[in-house]
């Protein structure tokens with residue numbers, strides 16, 4: 001078995017679960033936030049800094065690594081862990097999402113997707129078998145089935161055709177996966193915002209008995225209330241003995257609300273992406289440190305934070321770095337944002353242990369969003 005999920009406790013106040021995901025590269029305490037390292041690096045962070053802030057698992061990307069440097073190069077280096085000097089667990093996405101969101105002139109057939117590289121423009125192809133070949137070569141601990149993430153909004157007929165094909169692609173992934181004992185293949189539930197289609201996708205995939213399940217097709221522009229509705233009726237269809245991964249999520253509120261609804265794993269580019277333009281997450285909400293009002297503010301980004309950035313640098317200094325486009329600026333804001341979300345998930349896990357996640361959510365939201373939610 002490549003992974004084993006240990007369900008430790010279910011919060012009495014909510015449906016949230018405390019768990020441990022045992023992988024070949026270590027244990028992941030869940031619910032967990034996974035920093036995104038698309039090109040085999042969590043932008044601006046070294047692996048030592050990620051370990052220091054206790055990032056337990058990071059994400060990388062089939063599509064990007066296939067295009068550059070090529071999965072054969074990573075395999076020749078001994079796999080992604082050796083290539084990027086990261087010895088903890090890695091999850092790779094299958095490329096489906098990126099092909100649809102990044103490449104031009106893509107064409108979907110039953111075989112897979114032909115597209116032009118967004119880097120060189122050369123014509124390329126990825127399908128279920130290719131997505132397994134690439135992820136098997138990368139050697140990540142958790143790999144994702146090749147799926148189509150239907151856009152939002154999308155006609156019911158389109159979503160239905162797409163999910164049926166995604167289910168057939170999932171079966172082909174199970175057949176093509178060469179290393180099931182070392183790399184856990186997760187199925188990805190689709191079905192848009194249509195309850196009966198979500199149920200059909202979940203039932204088809206759970207019948208195939210994957211070691212874990214992702215909920216895809218969300219966080220693609222739909223209102224958060226709709227995302228939460230989809231979770232309410234989709235999560236209960238997934239086996240509670242397996243991990244559940246909500247893809248592409250998210251903001252602090254979505255992480256907490258997702259955990260309340262029984263999600264165990266999250267990934268999002270938000271903390272690293274907004275850091276690069278000087279937007280930071282603090283216990284009292286977002287703080288855009290490049291704002292002129294911080295020019296002479298010699299307090300830390302977040303007085304309630306004990307991270308490396310907040311212990312050693314001021315808003316005024318970080319604002320100066322960001323305004324000057326200094327590399328240290330985005331390093332310090334990235335470090336803080338990742339630390340903030342990782343600590344948030346640690347607090348969520350503690351609240352589940354103490355059966356008080358609903359109280360924690362209300363207190364956190366009141367501080368972060370400045371209103372009683």
Ligand SMILES: CN(C)CCSCc1cc(N)cc2c(=O)[nH]c(N)nc12
Nearest residue numbers: 036093097149216217218219247248
């Ligand atoms: C770095 N991230 C943007 C990439 C990792 S998560 C990507 C991702 C995000 C979202 N929202 C939905 C889907 C989805 O439905 N399928 C797949 N394969 N990936 C998805």
